[in-house]
Amino acid sequence: MSTAPIMERPPIGRHGRISPAEAQEFAAAKQLLPGGALGGNALAEDVKFVVQRGEGSRFWDVSGNCYIDYVLGSGALVLGHAHPAVQQAVADQAMRGTHFFAYLNEPAVKYAERLRPYIRCGERLRFTTSGSDSTFHAMRLARAFTGKPKVLKFEGAYHGAHDYAQLSTTPKRGSNFPAGIPDTAGIPEVVQNLTLVAPFNDIDAARAIIEANRDELAAVIVEPIQRILSPLPGFLEGIREITAANGVLMIMDEVVTGFRYALGGAQEYFGITPDLATYGKIIGGGLPVGAVAGRADIMDQADPSTKANPGYVYQNGTLQGHPLGCAAGAATLSVLETPGFHDRLFAIGAKLRAGLQEVFDRHGMGVVVFGDGPMWHFLFAEKAPTTYRDILAADGRKLGAFDTELIRQGIFVLPGVRRFVSALHTDDDLQETFAAFDRACRAFKA
Ligand SMILES: Cc1ncc(COP(=O)(O)O)c(C=O)c1O
Numbered sequence: 380m381s382t383a384p385i386m387e388r389p390p391i392g393r394h395g396r397i398s399p400a401e402a403q404e405f406a407a408a409k410q411l412l413p414g415g416a417l418g419g420n421a422l423a424e425d426v427k428f429v430v431q432r433g434e435g436s437r438f439w440d441v442s443g444n445c446y447i448d449y450v451l452g453s454g455a456l457v458l459g460h461a462h463p464a465v466q467q468a469v470a471d472q473a474m475r476g477t478h479f480f481a482y483l484n485e486p487a488v489k490y491a492e493r494l495r496p497y498i499r500c501g502e503r504l505r506f507t508t509s510g511s512d513s514t515f516h517a518m519r520l521a522r523a524f525t526g527k528p529k530v531l532k533f534e535g536a537y538h539g540a541h542d543y544a545q546l547s548t549t550p551k552r553g554s555n556f557p558a559g560i561p562d563t564a565g566i567p568e569v570v571q572n573l574t575l576v577a578p579f580n581d582i583d584a585a586r587a588i589i590e591a592n593r594d595e596l597a598a599v600i601v602e603p604i605q606r607i608l609s610p611l612p613g614f615l616e617g618i619r620e621i622t623a624a625n626g627v628l629m630i631m632d633e634v635v636t637g638f639r640y641a642l643g644g645a646q647e648y649f650g651i652t653p654d655l656a657t658y659g660k661i662i663g664g665g666l667p668v669g670a671v672a673g674r675a676d677i678m679d680q681a682d683p684s685t686k687a688n689p690g691y692v693y694q695n696g697t698l699q700g701h702p703l704g705c706a707a708g709a710a711t712l713s714v715l716e717t718p719g720f721h722d723r724l725f726a727i728g729a730k731l732r733a734g735l736q737e738v739f740d741r742h743g744m745g746v747v748v749f750g751d752g753p754m755w756h757f758l759f760a761e762k763a764p765t766t767y768r769d770i771l772a773a774d775g776r777k778l779g780a781f782d783t784e785l786i787r788q789g790i791f792v793l794p795g796v797r798r799f800v801s802a803l804h805t806d807d808d809l810q811e812t813f814a815a816f817d818r819a820c821r822a823f824k825a
Pocket of ligand 1: 453509510511512514537538539540602632633634635659660
Protein backbone atom coordinates (compact mmCIF):
# COMPACT_ATOMS: atom_id res chain seq x y z
CA MET A 380 0.00 0.00 0.00
CA SER A 381 1.39 3.42 -0.98
CA THR A 382 2.59 5.59 1.86
CA ALA A 383 4.17 8.22 -0.39
CA PRO A 384 3.35 11.77 0.65
CA ILE A 385 0.77 13.39 -1.58
CA MET A 386 3.21 15.72 -3.35
CA GLU A 387 5.20 12.72 -4.61
CA ARG A 388 2.16 10.90 -5.88
CA PRO A 389 1.41 10.97 -9.58
CA PRO A 390 -1.33 13.47 -10.38
CA ILE A 391 -4.96 12.44 -10.16
CA GLY A 392 -6.91 11.80 -13.33
CA ARG A 393 -7.04 9.35 -16.17
CA HIS A 394 -3.73 9.08 -17.92
CA GLY A 395 -2.64 6.94 -20.79
CA ARG A 396 -4.07 3.66 -21.92
CA ILE A 397 -6.18 1.03 -20.28
CA SER A 398 -3.84 -1.70 -19.03
CA PRO A 399 -4.24 -5.25 -20.39
CA ALA A 400 -5.25 -6.39 -16.88
CA GLU A 401 -8.07 -3.83 -16.63
CA ALA A 402 -9.18 -4.55 -20.22
CA GLN A 403 -9.46 -8.22 -19.32
CA GLU A 404 -11.52 -7.42 -16.23
CA PHE A 405 -13.88 -5.23 -18.27
CA ALA A 406 -14.34 -8.11 -20.69
CA ALA A 407 -15.08 -10.58 -17.88
CA ALA A 408 -17.52 -8.14 -16.24
CA LYS A 409 -19.30 -7.51 -19.52
CA GLN A 410 -19.80 -11.21 -20.09
CA LEU A 411 -20.75 -12.19 -16.54
CA LEU A 412 -22.50 -9.26 -14.90
CA PRO A 413 -25.69 -7.68 -16.29
CA GLY A 414 -24.53 -4.53 -18.05
CA GLY A 415 -21.02 -5.23 -16.83
CA ALA A 416 -22.07 -3.74 -13.49
CA LEU A 417 -22.21 -4.86 -9.86
CA GLY A 418 -25.37 -2.87 -9.16
CA GLY A 419 -27.47 0.01 -10.37
CA ASN A 420 -24.61 2.28 -11.35
CA ALA A 421 -22.52 2.05 -14.50
CA LEU A 422 -20.22 4.72 -15.88
CA ALA A 423 -19.88 5.83 -19.50
CA GLU A 424 -17.54 3.61 -21.57
CA ASP A 425 -14.76 6.17 -21.76
CA VAL A 426 -14.55 6.82 -18.01
CA LYS A 427 -15.38 3.43 -16.52
CA PHE A 428 -12.73 1.73 -14.39
CA VAL A 429 -12.18 -1.22 -12.08
CA VAL A 430 -11.05 -0.22 -8.59
CA GLN A 431 -7.97 -1.96 -7.31
CA ARG A 432 -7.30 -0.42 -3.92
CA GLY A 433 -8.20 2.53 -1.73
CA GLU A 434 -6.43 4.51 0.95
CA GLY A 435 -7.82 7.50 2.83
CA SER A 436 -9.57 9.88 0.45
CA ARG A 437 -8.26 8.19 -2.70
CA PHE A 438 -8.40 5.03 -4.73
CA TRP A 439 -6.55 3.60 -7.71
CA ASP A 440 -7.88 1.69 -10.69
CA VAL A 441 -6.31 -1.39 -12.24
CA SER A 442 -4.57 0.77 -14.87
CA GLY A 443 -2.95 2.81 -12.09
CA ASN A 444 -5.05 5.99 -12.35
CA CYS A 445 -5.69 7.80 -9.07
CA TYR A 446 -8.98 9.44 -8.08
CA ILE A 447 -10.05 11.58 -5.14
CA ASP A 448 -13.17 9.83 -3.91
CA TYR A 449 -16.34 11.75 -3.11
CA VAL A 450 -18.61 8.71 -3.40
CA LEU A 451 -16.93 7.01 -0.45
CA GLY A 452 -18.77 3.73 -0.66
CA SER A 453 -22.03 5.67 -1.05
CA GLY A 454 -21.24 7.51 2.15
CA ALA A 455 -20.36 4.51 4.28
CA LEU A 456 -16.69 5.46 4.53
CA VAL A 457 -16.75 8.54 6.73
CA LEU A 458 -13.15 7.66 7.66
CA GLY A 459 -12.11 7.06 4.06
CA HIS A 460 -10.65 3.85 2.67
CA ALA A 461 -8.67 1.31 4.66
CA HIS A 462 -8.59 3.30 7.89
CA PRO A 463 -5.94 1.64 10.10
CA ALA A 464 -8.22 1.45 13.18
CA VAL A 465 -10.97 -0.23 11.16
CA GLN A 466 -8.53 -2.59 9.44
CA GLN A 467 -7.07 -3.61 12.80
CA ALA A 468 -10.48 -4.22 14.39
CA VAL A 469 -11.61 -6.37 11.45
CA ALA A 470 -8.35 -8.32 11.40
CA ASP A 471 -8.49 -8.93 15.17
CA GLN A 472 -12.08 -10.14 14.96
CA ALA A 473 -11.36 -12.30 11.91
CA MET A 474 -8.82 -14.19 14.01
CA ARG A 475 -11.60 -14.99 16.51
CA GLY A 476 -14.20 -16.07 13.97
CA THR A 477 -16.13 -14.31 11.26
CA HIS A 478 -19.71 -15.41 11.60
CA PHE A 479 -22.09 -16.96 14.15
CA PHE A 480 -25.52 -16.61 12.44
CA ALA A 481 -27.81 -13.97 13.96
CA TYR A 482 -26.89 -15.29 17.36
CA LEU A 483 -25.59 -13.37 20.37
CA ASN A 484 -21.93 -12.63 19.85
CA GLU A 485 -19.65 -10.38 21.85
CA PRO A 486 -18.82 -7.71 19.21
CA ALA A 487 -22.53 -7.28 18.40
CA VAL A 488 -23.71 -7.02 22.01
CA LYS A 489 -20.91 -4.64 22.95
CA TYR A 490 -21.56 -2.51 19.88
CA ALA A 491 -25.30 -2.32 20.60
CA GLU A 492 -24.45 -1.14 24.10
CA ARG A 493 -22.22 1.62 22.74
CA LEU A 494 -24.77 2.75 20.13
CA ARG A 495 -27.69 2.94 22.54
CA PRO A 496 -26.88 6.31 24.21
CA TYR A 497 -26.66 8.07 20.85
CA ILE A 498 -30.02 6.99 19.46
CA ARG A 499 -32.74 9.15 20.93
CA CYS A 500 -35.61 6.86 20.01
CA GLY A 501 -33.60 3.70 20.53
CA GLU A 502 -34.96 1.89 23.55
CA ARG A 503 -34.26 -1.29 21.58
CA LEU A 504 -32.12 -2.05 18.57
CA ARG A 505 -31.90 -4.84 16.01
CA PHE A 506 -28.96 -5.19 13.68
CA THR A 507 -29.68 -5.83 10.00
CA THR A 508 -27.36 -6.26 7.02
CA SER A 509 -28.13 -3.12 4.96
CA GLY A 510 -30.12 0.07 4.84
CA SER A 511 -32.77 -1.58 2.67
CA ASP A 512 -33.07 -4.38 5.16
CA SER A 513 -33.54 -1.79 7.92
CA THR A 514 -36.31 0.17 6.20
CA PHE A 515 -38.07 -3.02 5.12
CA HIS A 516 -38.19 -4.31 8.69
CA ALA A 517 -39.11 -0.91 10.15
CA MET A 518 -42.10 -0.75 7.80
CA ARG A 519 -43.18 -4.28 8.75
CA LEU A 520 -42.86 -3.46 12.46
CA ALA A 521 -44.96 -0.34 11.91
CA ARG A 522 -47.66 -2.20 9.97
CA ALA A 523 -47.86 -4.91 12.62
CA PHE A 524 -47.96 -2.40 15.47
CA THR A 525 -50.70 -0.22 14.03
CA GLY A 526 -52.60 -2.95 12.20
CA LYS A 527 -52.64 -0.67 9.13
CA PRO A 528 -51.22 -1.49 5.69
CA LYS A 529 -49.85 1.70 4.10
CA VAL A 530 -46.68 3.75 4.43
CA LEU A 531 -46.15 7.28 3.19
CA LYS A 532 -42.83 8.38 1.72
CA PHE A 533 -41.74 11.59 0.04
CA GLU A 534 -41.11 12.25 -3.64
CA GLY A 535 -37.41 11.90 -4.42
CA ALA A 536 -36.59 10.03 -1.20
CA TYR A 537 -34.60 6.81 -1.34
CA HIS A 538 -35.25 4.13 1.25
CA GLY A 539 -33.72 1.11 -0.45
CA ALA A 540 -34.27 -1.54 -3.07
CA HIS A 541 -37.39 -3.35 -1.82
CA ASP A 542 -40.87 -3.15 -3.28
CA TYR A 543 -42.27 -0.82 -0.61
CA ALA A 544 -39.50 1.72 -1.19
CA GLN A 545 -39.08 1.81 -4.96
CA LEU A 546 -41.85 4.31 -5.62
CA SER A 547 -41.20 7.90 -6.79
CA THR A 548 -37.55 7.75 -5.85
CA THR A 549 -36.24 9.26 -9.09
CA PRO A 550 -39.39 9.84 -11.16
CA LYS A 551 -38.79 11.55 -14.51
CA ARG A 552 -42.04 13.45 -14.08
CA GLY A 553 -43.93 14.66 -11.02
CA SER A 554 -45.94 12.07 -9.10
CA ASN A 555 -49.70 12.39 -8.98
CA PHE A 556 -49.82 12.65 -5.17
CA PRO A 557 -50.48 10.50 -3.24
CA ALA A 558 -49.98 7.89 -5.98
CA GLY A 559 -46.36 6.96 -6.55
CA ILE A 560 -44.54 6.11 -9.77
CA PRO A 561 -42.68 2.78 -9.65
CA ASP A 562 -38.93 3.12 -10.13
CA THR A 563 -38.57 -0.47 -11.28
CA ALA A 564 -40.49 -3.09 -13.14
CA GLY A 565 -41.61 -6.05 -11.08
CA ILE A 566 -43.53 -4.42 -8.21
CA PRO A 567 -47.05 -5.94 -8.09
CA GLU A 568 -49.73 -3.28 -8.42
CA VAL A 569 -51.26 -4.35 -5.14
CA VAL A 570 -47.97 -3.52 -3.42
CA GLN A 571 -47.56 -0.22 -5.30
CA ASN A 572 -50.88 0.88 -3.87
CA LEU A 573 -49.58 0.45 -0.33
CA THR A 574 -46.99 3.21 -0.68
CA LEU A 575 -48.30 6.75 -0.71
CA VAL A 576 -46.17 9.66 -1.86
CA ALA A 577 -46.19 13.30 -0.74
CA PRO A 578 -44.01 16.29 -1.72
CA PHE A 579 -40.99 16.84 0.54
CA ASN A 580 -40.88 20.18 2.36
CA ASP A 581 -44.59 20.86 1.87
CA ILE A 582 -46.10 20.34 5.29
CA ASP A 583 -49.63 21.30 4.26
CA ALA A 584 -49.69 18.72 1.48
CA ALA A 585 -48.27 16.08 3.83
CA ARG A 586 -50.85 16.94 6.48
CA ALA A 587 -53.71 16.64 4.01
CA ILE A 588 -52.55 13.22 2.78
CA ILE A 589 -51.87 11.88 6.27
CA GLU A 590 -55.22 13.06 7.62
CA ALA A 591 -57.14 11.70 4.62
CA ASN A 592 -55.45 8.29 4.95
CA ARG A 593 -55.02 8.04 8.70
CA ASP A 594 -57.14 4.89 9.02
CA GLU A 595 -54.92 3.00 6.59
CA LEU A 596 -51.58 4.63 7.26
CA ALA A 597 -49.10 2.78 9.48
CA ALA A 598 -46.15 5.12 9.15
CA VAL A 599 -44.50 8.06 7.47
CA ILE A 600 -40.90 7.38 6.54
CA VAL A 601 -38.70 10.40 6.00
CA GLU A 602 -35.08 11.08 5.18
CA PRO A 603 -34.38 14.03 7.51
CA ILE A 604 -32.07 15.45 4.84
CA GLN A 605 -33.66 14.07 1.71
CA ARG A 606 -30.74 13.00 -0.50
CA ILE A 607 -29.27 16.53 -0.45
CA LEU A 608 -32.39 18.60 0.31
CA SER A 609 -32.35 20.17 3.74
CA PRO A 610 -35.71 20.25 5.52
CA LEU A 611 -37.34 23.67 5.65
CA PRO A 612 -37.74 24.98 9.20
CA GLY A 613 -40.72 23.26 10.81
CA PHE A 614 -41.06 20.47 8.26
CA LEU A 615 -39.71 17.59 10.37
CA GLU A 616 -41.34 19.03 13.48
CA GLY A 617 -44.61 19.15 11.55
CA ILE A 618 -44.30 15.52 10.46
CA ARG A 619 -43.62 14.51 14.06
CA GLU A 620 -46.65 16.39 15.31
CA ILE A 621 -49.07 15.30 12.56
CA THR A 622 -48.11 11.63 12.74
CA ALA A 623 -48.51 11.59 16.52
CA ALA A 624 -51.90 13.30 16.28
CA ASN A 625 -53.18 10.76 13.74
CA GLY A 626 -52.04 7.45 15.21
CA VAL A 627 -49.35 7.10 12.55
CA LEU A 628 -45.74 6.16 13.38
CA MET A 629 -42.79 8.27 12.27
CA ILE A 630 -39.80 6.39 10.87
CA MET A 631 -36.72 8.54 10.49
CA ASP A 632 -34.45 7.02 7.87
CA GLU A 633 -30.99 7.76 9.25
CA VAL A 634 -29.13 5.49 6.86
CA VAL A 635 -27.26 8.54 5.55
CA THR A 636 -27.54 11.02 8.42
CA GLY A 637 -26.91 8.58 11.29
CA PHE A 638 -23.61 9.34 13.07
CA ARG A 639 -22.71 11.72 10.20
CA TYR A 640 -24.50 14.92 11.26
CA ALA A 641 -23.77 14.31 14.94
CA LEU A 642 -23.15 11.25 17.06
CA GLY A 643 -26.89 11.34 17.62
CA GLY A 644 -27.51 11.72 13.86
CA ALA A 645 -30.37 13.81 12.54
CA GLN A 646 -32.36 13.13 15.70
CA GLU A 647 -29.80 15.16 17.62
CA TYR A 648 -29.04 17.60 14.79
CA PHE A 649 -32.69 18.58 14.32
CA GLY A 650 -33.93 17.74 17.82
CA ILE A 651 -36.66 15.33 16.72
CA THR A 652 -37.48 11.94 18.25
CA PRO A 653 -39.24 9.56 15.86
CA ASP A 654 -40.85 6.25 16.83
CA LEU A 655 -38.38 4.20 14.80
CA ALA A 656 -35.07 4.97 13.12
CA THR A 657 -33.21 3.05 10.45
CA TYR A 658 -29.46 2.82 9.96
CA GLY A 659 -26.89 1.57 7.46
CA LYS A 660 -23.71 2.97 5.90
CA ILE A 661 -21.55 4.48 8.71
CA ILE A 662 -22.93 2.12 11.34
CA GLY A 663 -21.20 -0.79 9.56
CA GLY A 664 -17.86 0.99 9.13
CA GLY A 665 -17.85 -0.08 5.47
CA LEU A 666 -19.09 -3.61 6.13
CA PRO A 667 -22.66 -4.89 5.72
CA VAL A 668 -24.33 -3.83 8.97
CA GLY A 669 -27.51 -1.83 9.41
CA ALA A 670 -29.95 -1.42 12.27
CA VAL A 671 -33.52 -0.64 13.21
CA ALA A 672 -33.94 1.12 16.52
CA GLY A 673 -36.99 2.43 18.29
CA ARG A 674 -39.59 2.36 20.99
CA ALA A 675 -39.55 -0.80 23.08
CA ASP A 676 -43.27 -1.49 22.58
CA ILE A 677 -42.80 -1.50 18.78
CA MET A 678 -39.46 -3.29 18.67
CA ASP A 679 -40.46 -5.96 21.18
CA GLN A 680 -42.89 -7.36 18.63
CA ALA A 681 -39.75 -9.06 17.28
CA ASP A 682 -39.00 -10.87 20.56
CA PRO A 683 -38.41 -14.50 19.45
CA SER A 684 -39.83 -15.86 22.69
CA THR A 685 -43.26 -14.57 21.56
CA LYS A 686 -43.23 -16.52 18.28
CA ALA A 687 -46.44 -18.27 19.20
CA ASN A 688 -48.32 -14.95 19.48
CA PRO A 689 -50.25 -13.65 16.47
CA GLY A 690 -48.55 -10.26 16.94
CA TYR A 691 -45.04 -11.65 16.62
CA VAL A 692 -42.98 -9.92 13.91
CA TYR A 693 -40.34 -11.98 12.16
CA GLN A 694 -37.09 -10.06 11.97
CA ASN A 695 -34.10 -12.17 11.11
CA GLY A 696 -31.25 -12.67 8.66
CA THR A 697 -28.34 -15.08 8.40
CA LEU A 698 -25.73 -12.34 8.58
CA GLN A 699 -27.32 -9.92 11.02
CA GLY A 700 -25.32 -8.83 14.03
CA HIS A 701 -22.28 -9.72 11.97
CA PRO A 702 -19.18 -9.74 14.19
CA LEU A 703 -16.79 -8.35 11.57
CA GLY A 704 -19.17 -5.53 10.72
CA CYS A 705 -19.85 -4.73 14.36
CA ALA A 706 -16.09 -4.64 15.01
CA ALA A 707 -15.62 -2.27 12.04
CA GLY A 708 -18.55 -0.13 13.20
CA ALA A 709 -17.27 0.05 16.77
CA ALA A 710 -13.79 1.06 15.59
CA THR A 711 -15.35 3.77 13.41
CA LEU A 712 -17.47 4.98 16.33
CA SER A 713 -14.36 5.34 18.50
CA VAL A 714 -12.90 7.77 15.96
CA LEU A 715 -16.22 9.61 15.64
CA GLU A 716 -16.22 10.03 19.42
CA THR A 717 -12.93 11.94 19.45
CA PRO A 718 -13.60 15.56 20.48
CA GLY A 719 -14.27 17.91 17.59
CA PHE A 720 -14.66 15.15 14.99
CA HIS A 721 -17.93 16.43 13.54
CA ASP A 722 -16.79 20.06 13.63
CA ARG A 723 -13.79 19.08 11.52
CA LEU A 724 -15.94 17.04 9.14
CA PHE A 725 -18.36 19.94 8.71
CA ALA A 726 -15.47 22.37 8.15
CA ILE A 727 -14.14 20.21 5.29
CA GLY A 728 -17.59 20.20 3.67
CA ALA A 729 -17.97 23.98 4.03
CA LYS A 730 -14.50 24.70 2.65
CA LEU A 731 -15.09 22.41 -0.32
CA ARG A 732 -18.43 24.03 -1.18
CA ALA A 733 -17.04 27.56 -0.92
CA GLY A 734 -14.02 26.72 -3.08
CA LEU A 735 -16.11 24.99 -5.74
CA GLN A 736 -18.56 27.90 -5.95
CA GLU A 737 -15.59 30.20 -6.43
CA VAL A 738 -14.26 28.07 -9.32
CA PHE A 739 -17.67 27.88 -11.00
CA ASP A 740 -18.23 31.63 -10.62
CA ARG A 741 -14.79 32.41 -12.02
CA HIS A 742 -15.76 30.49 -15.15
CA GLY A 743 -19.30 31.95 -15.28
CA MET A 744 -20.77 28.43 -15.33
CA GLY A 745 -24.21 29.32 -13.91
CA VAL A 746 -23.86 26.66 -11.24
CA VAL A 747 -25.03 26.70 -7.63
CA VAL A 748 -23.13 24.60 -5.06
CA PHE A 749 -25.12 23.57 -2.02
CA GLY A 750 -25.51 21.04 0.78
CA ASP A 751 -25.28 20.90 4.54
CA GLY A 752 -22.30 19.66 6.56
CA PRO A 753 -20.45 16.71 5.03
CA MET A 754 -22.65 16.41 1.92
CA TRP A 755 -22.48 18.53 -1.21
CA HIS A 756 -23.85 18.81 -4.67
CA PHE A 757 -24.19 21.37 -7.45
CA LEU A 758 -26.71 22.04 -10.16
CA PHE A 759 -26.87 24.12 -13.29
CA ALA A 760 -29.51 26.30 -11.68
CA GLU A 761 -29.85 29.75 -10.15
CA LYS A 762 -30.61 28.74 -6.60
CA ALA A 763 -30.33 25.77 -4.29
CA PRO A 764 -33.31 23.40 -4.55
CA THR A 765 -35.78 22.71 -1.77
CA THR A 766 -37.87 20.07 -3.52
CA TYR A 767 -37.30 17.12 -5.84
CA ARG A 768 -39.04 19.05 -8.61
CA ASP A 769 -36.47 21.86 -8.33
CA ILE A 770 -33.80 19.24 -9.03
CA LEU A 771 -35.83 17.87 -11.93
CA ALA A 772 -36.10 21.39 -13.37
CA ALA A 773 -32.31 21.94 -13.38
CA ASP A 774 -30.26 20.94 -16.43
CA GLY A 775 -29.57 17.27 -15.70
CA ARG A 776 -27.85 16.57 -19.04
CA LYS A 777 -25.30 19.31 -18.44
CA LEU A 778 -24.73 17.98 -14.93
CA GLY A 779 -24.18 14.44 -16.19
CA ALA A 780 -21.72 15.66 -18.82
CA PHE A 781 -19.82 17.80 -16.32
CA ASP A 782 -19.67 14.96 -13.79
CA THR A 783 -18.26 12.66 -16.47
CA GLU A 784 -15.59 15.27 -17.20
CA LEU A 785 -14.79 15.36 -13.47
CA ILE A 786 -14.09 11.61 -13.53
CA ARG A 787 -11.68 12.17 -16.43
CA GLN A 788 -9.96 14.75 -14.26
CA GLY A 789 -9.64 12.32 -11.34
CA ILE A 790 -12.60 13.36 -9.20
CA PHE A 791 -14.90 10.43 -8.51
CA VAL A 792 -18.55 11.41 -8.29
CA LEU A 793 -21.50 9.39 -9.51
CA PRO A 794 -23.04 11.47 -12.29
CA GLY A 795 -26.08 13.31 -10.99
CA VAL A 796 -25.85 11.90 -7.47
CA ARG A 797 -25.02 13.95 -4.36
CA ARG A 798 -21.59 13.59 -2.83
CA PHE A 799 -19.85 13.24 0.51
CA VAL A 800 -16.62 14.25 2.19
CA SER A 801 -14.72 12.06 4.62
CA ALA A 802 -12.69 13.09 7.63
CA LEU A 803 -9.64 12.02 5.64
CA HIS A 804 -10.03 14.66 2.92
CA THR A 805 -7.03 16.92 3.48
CA ASP A 806 -6.36 20.50 2.43
CA ASP A 807 -4.15 19.09 -0.33
CA ASP A 808 -7.11 17.01 -1.55
CA LEU A 809 -9.29 20.12 -1.64
CA GLN A 810 -6.66 22.13 -3.53
CA GLU A 811 -6.27 19.31 -6.06
CA THR A 812 -10.05 19.12 -6.32
CA PHE A 813 -10.33 22.84 -7.07
CA ALA A 814 -7.63 22.50 -9.74
CA ALA A 815 -9.46 19.52 -11.26
CA PHE A 816 -12.74 21.48 -11.31
CA ASP A 817 -10.90 24.33 -12.98
CA ARG A 818 -9.64 21.95 -15.70
CA ALA A 819 -13.13 20.46 -16.02
CA CYS A 820 -14.69 23.92 -16.49
CA ARG A 821 -12.17 24.73 -19.22
CA ALA A 822 -12.76 21.41 -20.98
CA PHE A 823 -16.50 21.79 -20.61
CA LYS A 824 -16.55 25.26 -22.10
CA ALA A 825 -14.27 24.14 -24.94
C1 LIG B 1 -31.65 7.12 3.14
C2 LIG B 1 -31.36 5.73 2.65
N1 LIG B 1 -32.11 4.71 3.09
C3 LIG B 1 -31.89 3.45 2.70
C4 LIG B 1 -30.86 3.15 1.83
C5 LIG B 1 -30.62 1.73 1.40
O1 LIG B 1 -29.42 1.29 1.94
P1 LIG B 1 -28.64 0.07 1.29
O2 LIG B 1 -28.11 0.52 -0.01
O3 LIG B 1 -27.58 -0.24 2.30
O4 LIG B 1 -29.61 -1.05 1.17
C6 LIG B 1 -30.04 4.17 1.35
C7 LIG B 1 -28.94 3.88 0.41
O5 LIG B 1 -28.35 4.75 -0.19
C8 LIG B 1 -30.29 5.50 1.76
O6 LIG B 1 -29.56 6.52 1.31
